[in-house]
Amino acid sequence: MTVRSYEDKDLSQMIKIWNEVVEDGNAFPQEELLNEVTGAEFFASQTYCGVVEDENSHICGLYILHPNNVGRCGHICNASYAVSTQNRGKHIGEKLVLDCIHQAKEHGFGILQFNAVVESNTHARHLYERLGFVELGTIPRGFRMKDGHYENICPYYYEL
Secondary structure, eight states, X not given: OEEEEXXXXXXXXXXXXXXXXHHHTSSOSOOSOOOHHHHHXXXXXXXXXXXXXXXXXOEEEEEEEEESSOGGGTTEEEEEEEEOGGGTTSSHHHHHHHHHHHHHHHTTOSEEEEEEEETTOHHHHHHXXXXXXXXXXXXXEEEEOTTSOEEEEEEEEEEO
């Protein structure tokens, strides 16, 4: 499996994977699904998008990287990761995060910050902690789950 920059030919697979995570309703704050038009605009608007491609040229996962804020806080970036349902548990997320760290440095960012990691997303939290991310604390009831109940979120950061 290789991680590379996305290409237009990847968009339909990327949109499908992104929408799987949105539909799960337990990790991304977005509620609206992407279509071919909004997906192309969304991914093109990012600072960088990486995809993991298997030996058969299927996209297994992706990430987006963009500034977390502007001006005096513009050196802080943010990222989101999505792995296709059938490819979860294969350490693809780790490949995505490691490539994202590299790309964040290449694009001149100094800190990678995750604003809203859902507390019950233990797989992601363990990965981030294993890679050296620091948890900043807990925001009580910061994320509304798909079924309507609220869970805590745990912001993380990593100094690049």
